[in-house]
Amino acid sequence: MLQRRLFTKTRKEAPKDEVSKNAELLIRGGFIHKEMAGVYSFLPLGLRVIKKIEEIIREEMNAIGGTEMRTAVLQNKEIWEKSGRWDDAVVDNWFKTSLKNGGEIGLSFTNEEAYSNLLTQYISSYKDLPVYPYDFKNIFRNETRSKSGILRGREFYWKALYSFSRDDAEHEEFYEKAKQAYKNIFNRAGIGEYTYLTRASGGSFSEFSHEFQTVTEAGEDTIYITDEEKKEAINKEIAKGNEGREAQAIEVGNIFSLGTKFSEPFGLAYNDADSKKKLVVMGSYGIGLGRLMGTIVEVLSDERGIVWPREVAPFRVHLILVSEDKKIRALADELYKTLTSRGIETLYDDRDVRAGEKFADSDLIGIPSRIIVGNKTIESKLYELKDRESGEMREVSLEHLIEELKS
RNA sequence: CGGGGCGUAGUAUAGAGGCAGUAUGCAUGCUUUGGGAGCAUGAGGCCCGAGUUCAAUUCUCGGCGCCCCGACCA
Numbered sequence: 001m002l003q004r005r006l007f008t009k010t011r012k013e014a015p016k017d018e019v020s021k022n023a024e025l026l027i028r029g030g031f032i033h034k035e036m037a038g039v040y041s042f043l044p045l046g047l048r049v050i051k052k053i054e055e056i057i058r059e060e061m062n063a064i065g066g067t068e069m070r071t072a073v074l075q076n077k078e079i080w081e082k083s084g085r086w087d088d089a090v091v092d093n094w095f096k097t098s099l100k101n102g103g104e105i106g107l108s109f110t111n112e113e114a115y116s117n118l119l120t121q122y123i124s125s126y127k128d129l130p131v132y133p134y135d136f137k138n139i140f141r142n143e144t145r146s147k148s149g150i151l152r153g154r155e156f157y158w159k160a161l162y163s164f165s166r167d168d169a170e171h172e173e174f175y176e177k178a179k180q181a182y183k184n185i186f187n188r189a190g191i192g193e194y195t196y197l198t199r200a201s202g203g204s205f206s207e208f209s210h211e212f213q214t215v216t217e218a219g220e221d222t223i224y225i226t227d228e229e230k231k232e233a234i235n236k237e238i239a240k241g242n243e244g245r246e247a248q249a250i251e252v253g254n255i256f257s258l259g260t261k262f263s264e265p266f267g268l269a270y271n272d273a274d275s276k277k278k279l280v281v282m283g284s285y286g287i288g289l290g291r292l293m294g295t296i297v298e299v300l301s302d303e304r305g306i307v308w309p310r311e312v313a314p315f316r317v318h319l320i321l322v323s324e325d326k327k328i329r330a331l332a333d334e335l336y337k338t339l340t341s342r343g344i345e346t347l348y349d350d351r352d353v354r355a356g357e358k359f360a361d362s363d364l365i366g367i368p369s370r371i372i373v374g375n376k377t378i379e380s381k382l383y384e385l386k387d388r389e390s391g392e393m394r395e396v397s398l399e400h401l402i403e404e405l406k407s
Numbered sequence: 408c409g410g411g412g413c414g415u416a417g418u419a420u421a422g423a424g425g426c427a428g429u430a431u432g433c434a435u436g437c438u439u440u441g442g443g444a445g446c447a448u449g450a451g452g453c454c455c456g457a458g459u460u461c462a463a464u465u466c467u468c469g470g471c472g473c474c475c476c477g478a479c480c481a
Contacts, residue, residue, distance in 0.1 A: 012431070012443070013419045017473050037473065091481070092408095110481060144408060144479065152480085203481050220480095256481090284481095322441050356442035363442090374441060384441095 001315070003349045006030065006044050010361045021218060022294035023149025025306050029364045031314075038146025038154035040290070045365065048314035050157065053289050054136055056188045056311060057159050060181040061134050064174070066161055070135045071114040075106045079117045082265045093142040095154075107140040112284060115162045116262040123280060126166055126272045130174065134161030136289070148218065150294040151250060157290055163283040164263075166270070171281040175257060178285050182212055182253050183231075189292060190309025191299050192231075195252065198223050200235035202256060205284075209256040211235060213249035218298045223249045250295045258282040306366030307389050315347040317405055318367040322355040322374040332373040335383070338398070344405045363388070369405060 008030030015034070018024050023040075026032045031046030042050055058068065077096075080086035086106070088094065095107040108114065115133060123129065136159050146154050163178070165171040179197065186195040191214050198213040213223050213233060222236040224244035233244065263269065263280040272278050293312075300307045308314070317339065321332040332350065339346045347367060349358050355374075362370055372384040382395035385404070396404065 009417095009432085010443090011418060016413090016419065019474065034473095085481075093480075112481080141480080145475095145477095147475085205481065320441095324440070354440055354442085354444065356440090356444080358443090359441080360443045372441075376441080 001347055003347055003351055006347075008043050008045065010364050018149060020147075020149035020151065020294075020298075021301065022151060022297040025297055025301055025364070026150065026294070029306060029366070032150065038143060038152070040150055040153065045314045046293075049293055049308070049312055050289055052312045052314070053189060053292055054159070057136075057185055057287060057289070060185050060188075061132075061159070061161055064132070064177045064181045065130075066132045066134045068135065069133050070137055071108070071111050071118070073108045073138060073140070075108050075114065077104050077106060079113045079266075080106060082117075083113050083262060084265070085113065093144075095140045095142050108137070109139055109141045111135070111160045111162065112258070112262050112282075113266075116266040116268050116282070119164060119280075120266055120268050123164065123268060123270055126270055126278075129270060129280065130163065130165040130170055132161055132163050132174070134159060134285075148220070148294075150290045151218070151298075152220075153290065156288050158286055158288045161285040163285070164268075165281045165283070166272070166278070168281055171257065171283055175255065175283055178255055178283070179210065182255065182285075182287075185287070186212060186214070186252065188309075188311045189296060190312065191252070191296055194299055196223065196225060196231045196233040196249070198233040198235050198249075199238065200254070201238050205256050205258055205261060208238070209254055211251045212253040214252050214295050214299060215247045215249045216295070216298045217248055219248035219250040221249050221251055223247055250291070250298070252292050252295050253285075253287040255285045256283060258284055301366070304360075305364035308366045308368060310368050313366070313368050315345045315367045317344060317346050317369045317371055318362045318365070319346050319348045319371045319373065320355075320358050320362060321348075321350050322358065322372055324352075325375070325378075328373060328375065328378060331377060335371070335373060335398075339402070339405070342402055342406065344402070371401065 010030055011028045014024040015027050018027060026046065027034065029045065030043055031049065033041045033043055035041055077086050085091050094109060096104055098104050136157065138155055139158050140155050143152065143154050146152050163171065163174045165174060186192045195212050195214045198211045200209050200211045202209040213221060223233040224236065224239050224242060224246055225233045226244040259281060260279040262282055268280045269277050270280060296312060297306055319332065319336055321329060336346060336348045366388055368388050370386040370388065372386065377383060380395060382397060383401050384393060385396050385401060386393045
């Protein structure tokens with residue numbers, strides 16, 4: 001993509017109303033735009049990152065049997081009354097509104113009710129189970145205090161998967177698979193080494209749950225790391241002895257066993273092989289994509305800007321032209337065509353601005369690799385390839401360049 | 408929801424009861440061109456309402472908005 005097609009611009013100054021590193025860098029780099037407290041729009045660069053994250057999650061969910069669909073955002077209050085979660089005294093962060101011709105509706109803040117209700121139409125036999133539907137969608141929570149940039153918003157994009165199993169044993173088996181899938185996701189997103197499987201409270205759902213906590217000073221939660229090797233921890237809220245290293249962390253994902261808490265009120269049951277009626281055993285598995293994106297920025301950026309891991313970077317390579325010479329521009333244009341035709345996602349900075357500005361912008365935006373085409377390129381016939389993370393610079397031939405960027 | 412802070416140009420900031428300044432960004436011209444260049448010219452601004460006052464962007468009150476700490480976080 002040509003850089004000017006992005007239409008966004010980088011900024012030197014941090015916005016005054018953002019203190020968190022994630023929002024500061026993402027706004028300066030042109031990834032997000034703040035609409036109001038806790039609500040952000042995703043600009044072309046930011047949306048590309050979200051889509052990369054989404055694709056990683058989709059692949060991992062499909063790998064464990066997940067089936068993607070999408071539940072509605074506007075929710076009928078009747079189904080929430082069934083589970084007892086419509087009342088403001090029970091859930092205080094609902095966004096509710098009313099229909100023109102009467103009747104209240106709510107904006108979805110989670111999906112348990114929607115899925116439990118919907119599946120009563122399709123689940124009737126043990127042969128119909130287990131199933132693992134999931135969706136990506138925007139969720140609304142009327143937070144009394146949104147904070148920390150995109151880490152805790154009022155509107156956010158998330159993935160929620162629900163498991164519907166025949167019994168506890170079948171549920172446990174899937175639960176373990178989901179744990180591993182989550183580990184894969186955070187590894188691929190580049191924050192695996194900082195992310196701990198953390199035992200936590202189950203809230204109103206169950207006694208315990210598991211959170212995936214990424215260690216960073218920006219974290220809201222306090223955890224005790226109980227096993228550095230296995231990447232395990234316990235949340236302070238349920239810790240008793242307080243053994244282990246204390247750390248601040250961001251909850252990037254969580255998984256819950258729900259038991260029959262929802263299948264019971266919705267009558268989500270099936271006829272087993274013995275012709276007896278049994279309740280479906282459920283689990284829920286969530287990840288906030290914006291929060292994950294913000295966490296990556298918090299953990300991996302440096303003093304010059306963002307450092308995106310390859311799998312979530314908006315582009316694979318940033319091609320930078322640093323000459324006004326027509327021959328050199330033609331060379332860069334040609335290289336851009338070659339790269340894109342080989343399927344290498346390239347952001348091409350052909351703007352008529354000085355080299356220093358392009359380099360600074362490139363550091364801020366944080367694309368993993370950079371190719372610089374200038375006078376030296378014509379002389380040496382080699383392309384300068386620079387790694388954003390290490391700063392290492394090498395001169396390589398066209399074949400090596402493509403080979404490397406393909407990997 | 409309790410406490411604290413803050414609203415001045417696209418962005419970041421200074422300022423005073425009486426012509427609102429600087430930087431950056433933007434436009435134009437010239438000079439520059441491998442790490443956010445230089446000079447010149449130009450466009451662009453005091454959150455909203457009420458009160459006090461001859462005069463309010465400035466003081467007072469109310470509203471709205473934003474940030475931080477805490478509470479909450481299915």
